[in-house]
Amino acid sequence: MLSLMSLRARIEAGTLTPAGALALVREAIAAREPEVGALVSLDPDPVVPQAGPLAGIAFGVKDVIDTADLPTQIGSSIYEGWRPKADAPAVARFRALGGVALAKTTTTAFAFMDPTRTRNPNAPGRTPGGSSAGSAAAVAAGMLPLALGTQTGGSVIRPAAFCGVVGIKPSFRLLPTVGMKCFSWTLDTLGLFTASVADAAHALALLTDRAEIERLDDAPLRIGVLVPDFCADPEPEGLAALRRAARAAEASGASMCDLALPGLYREAFELHGTIQDFEGIRALAWEYTHHRAALPPLLRAQLDAAGAIPAAAYDAARRVARAGRRDFRDMLKGEGVDVVLTLPAPGTAPHGYASTGDSRFNRLWTLLGVPCVTVPVPGDGPPLGVQVVAPFGEDARALAAASFVERALAR
Amino acid sequence: MLSLMSLRARIEAGTLTPAGALALVREAIAAREPEVGALVSLDPDPVVPQAGPLAGIAFGVKDVIDTADLPTQIGSSIYEGWRPKADAPAVARFRALGGVALAKTTTTAFAFMDPTRTRNPNAPGRTPGGSSAGSAAAVAAGMLPLALGTQTGGSVIRPAAFCGVVGIKPSFRLLPTVGMKCFSWTLDTLGLFTASVADAAHALALLTDRAEIERLDDAPLRIGVLVPDFCADPEPEGLAALRRAARAAEASGASMCDLALPGLYREAFELHGTIQDFEGIRALAWEYTHHRAALPPLLRAQLDAAGAIPAAAYDAARRVARAGRRDFRDMLKGEGVDVVLTLPAPGTAPHGYASTGDSRFNRLWTLLGVPCVTVPVPGDGPPLGVQVVAPFGEDARALAAASFVERALAR
CATH class of the missing domain: 3.90.1300.10 (Amidase signature (AS) domain)
Known part of the structure; x- marks a missing residue:
């Protein structure tokens, strides 16, 4: 895998340029992407900043997160070719730090459970998990040192485990979900995929401008x-x-x-779906009203049932x-x-x-x-x-x- | 003013058709809008549903809230002509109930404090308030029986008072802020403007599918x-x-x-701005990075200062x-x-x-x-x-x- 910290160390030592780091990523993508299928779109000619703590770091963006330069298609034909106006804050922040938003990564439609075309690079014949399939698989395949994902049920932690990478789902709203396609405003959480815990801590500390996050102190546990x-x-x-x-x-x-x-906690666990689905049918009201037939089967069935959840249960x-x-x-x-x-x-x-x-x-x-x-x-x-x-x-x-x-x- | 309940009573009694109710609204707009300036855009030829509890009710949508059929311009040249893909859930819901999203209403840029061009229909020479200026003024001028607004500081309750209409800011997230341009994810709240409390209660009960909201019981207070x-x-x-x-x-x-x-509560009051601005500079990261010069002066100065708020203070x-x-x-x-x-x-x-x-x-x-x-x-x-x-x-x-x-x- 490509380690964010290792790439940055080489760049800081002067043995690798930011453009050189991007070239490594492009080589890896050329070699692995045909078989893995983790990417939805790729910036063919991105500006590569020379400075900044993430200069030379290419990152992937799950395709439910808005990008101004690349389409955002939510894993759905309904959003085919859709171009949002602005970068989501997390994307804008990584870019401001010198990172390159090189690729959108595959997502299940609306980050629900209908599978993507992505393959697990470390477990042939097995799912990479979902819904952040492409972000987990791209990091696992060594194609990207960093990728953004989202979790409403288990969409960061599970694919990270299935693919053999580090995933972090931070505290709720430590990262804003602004510019992310909403499924459940009470549950949706942005997260990160990296090759190591140190990489994840470094990226999260930079993203949130909270240096203490990567202190990783060794207090007795x-x-x-x-x-x-x-x-x-x-x-x-x-x-x-x-x-x-x-x-x-x-x-x-x-x-x-x-x-x-x-x-x-058992009770809370059992009620997760009530909150997720009550909010989901509302968050996706336009899609459900105008494009129900274009929704994939698992999502469509879930939303069909969600309409019956009473407000009192929610x-x-x-x-x-x-x-x-x-x-x-x-x-x-x-x-x-x-x-x-x-x-x-x-x-x-x-x-x-x-x-x-x-x-x-x-x-x-x-x-x-x-x-x-x-x-x-x-x-x-x-x-x-x-x-x-x-x-x-x-x-x-x-x-x-x-x-x-x-x-x-x-x- | 146009009362939602009165219009609906006449439609249900058969003395007014949904199209007739729309015609009343169009007449009022033709008479008052040149002087009030509450509207940003107007659907010239909307489909008027014949059925549904809001059939015949035209509603206004503050221009920070997404609509699929009308531009959403956030009160800013940065978003000139911008067309979102989907209706925000509140808009989709009102439409599903038979309502007509007839107009987008003026908003201060990004719902902050730089004034709009809108005039107060009930207080010549005075501000209509903000940021939901157009929604408050359109209802006050009798141009619309219902309008959606948003509040992060006082942007529903204050313009309603200044214009002499009813405004409601419901409990946080009773109405999803999905599809609303975010300023502060902890504070942003959708609200409604109407001619009377009964109108507001009826609209909110329908919007949330919670009949108990309009019971308006007469228990001793x-x-x-x-x-x-x-x-x-x-x-x-x-x-x-x-x-x-x-x-x-x-x-x-x-x-x-x-x-x-x-x-x-004094302490909480004083910390409102810390939360609003810490989140605002992050929510608007793309706009601030790429279009700072196009931001209006009050907002630009606020965001300039917001970058210095430490995470610990937040x-x-x-x-x-x-x-x-x-x-x-x-x-x-x-x-x-x-x-x-x-x-x-x-x-x-x-x-x-x-x-x-x-x-x-x-x-x-x-x-x-x-x-x-x-x-x-x-x-x-x-x-x-x-x-x-x-x-x-x-x-x-x-x-x-x-x-x-x-x-x-x-x-």
Whole structure:
């Protein structure tokens, strides 16, 4: 994979120019894209800034995020050739830092569950996950050192795990969702894909202008290992990866305990869909009214059903979500735990391309708005990962813990 | 003014057709628009649905809200002629109910404070207020029975008071801000302008599919009268209008008390700008980077300064806002009060067109995300109003209380 930090180190050392870094990316795309299919469009002749902390860094933009220079097609024929007026703030910010918005990456239509054409570069014959399929696959294939994605259910953390890259879903609204096609205004969250935790921390610190995010300090960690009992049964491989990461963290000096969540969290988990779908049918009102037949089948069926959700059910779901958000930090504190280590998905990416996989290990965390990081667990088979979760606003802690686990696994 | 409920009653009685209702609107526009200047664009030949609860109702759309059929120009040369792809959800919903999106209404650029060309139809020589100038003025001039606006500081409640119409800013995210040009994702709120409280309640109930919103029940009301001591000094006319409304409410059977807010609310009020501007410079990153010279002077200066707000100050402001949001309902309960009656602005609309007036009587309520309704106070001079405020989620109660005050004032 291409590491953002390594490319920048070479550029700063004068052994690589920003244009040279772009050339590496173009070579990788020429070699891998025909087989992976992660990109929707590519800027043929971008301006390459010579200065700035991201000069020479090409980044991908999930095709639900607005770009002024490249079409934004939302994975849907309804938006074929659509050109927004402005860059989304996250894109504008990366550009202002010297980065090059080189490519739009594939997304499932409206970031829902109907699969893309993208292939998993690290697991032949298996889905790359979704909905941020192209961003995860492009980083995994070494085509891009950085890519923007979005998560409403599990669309950053899951594809990162399936493809074997680092993914971060920061705290809710740490990154504005302005300029992103909305599915659920309570859940939609922008995130990043990179080759390493340090890369993700560096990019997020720059993007948010919060230097503390990449401090990655080495304070003693208390990690709660969680196998949720309220979603799908995890697969043996997924559990084995979690146990391996927990053992490695313990061997590196973290204090570990097993964690179980109070009933409030099961309830919150179960109500994620109520909020997502109630808002989705409203956010996509124009598309549903005028282009229902052009919506892909899974999304169409979901929206067909969403119209029947009563406002009272939505209000009740939001109250439970709010209760969970208020409780989470204190609950972890009460358990003597700094961060949660859990599964990012039931196991490896499913075989075939009919599904983007199961988001049940992600929904609760998206609903709580808490920072989550996927850390790949090295192995011989298809990629596996673990998910680090921290309280709201503690993105620095989530990344520090993820970096700790990453280093522990590398030992 | 044109009343939505009256037009609908005539259509339902068969004495007016939907096309006839549109013709009334067109006549009014032909007569008043040259002098008022409330409209940016007009659909010359709209389809007029024959059925639906809003059939025959033409509505205006503030020009920061996306429409598929009419340009959306954000009050700025940067967006001259810009055509979004989709209707914003609120527009799509009104259309699905039979309403006709007849006109885009003027807005200050990016809904900030640089004035529009719109004139106050009820106060010659005075500003109509802002930023939703066109929507307030179009309803006040009898050109439209319904118009959509937005509020980030005081952009619905204040122009409604200055123009002598009803304005409602519902609870935060009761109406999605999807498809609205974002200034501050924590503050931006969609709202409505109408000729009466019943009209506003009917439109909001239909828009949200929540019938309970227009029940306007007549439960005994306990009203806390508030003259905030933390913002500008109110003008004598403003105070007199508030006292008149309070006396009328008391005479109609409400129990009244004077209310003072704890220090937390002064602090929250003072931090509104920190949140608004920290988010504004990020939400408008593309415009600021590529078109700074084309931004109007007040907005440009505000964004120039906004870049210096530290993330820590923003985080601290959000914590105070959250504390206020959590406290407000219980605080009112502790005071034995159902709703707050307060000023919507310091007094009448300022003379001249150099300013859109003062939003200091609005910012706290926008920050708290609570429902607010402007009720006009009848009189001989330029329009004056009062503002009814209820706890979060109690939009029905805010409207019931506003209707009570409206009727009390009419006695």
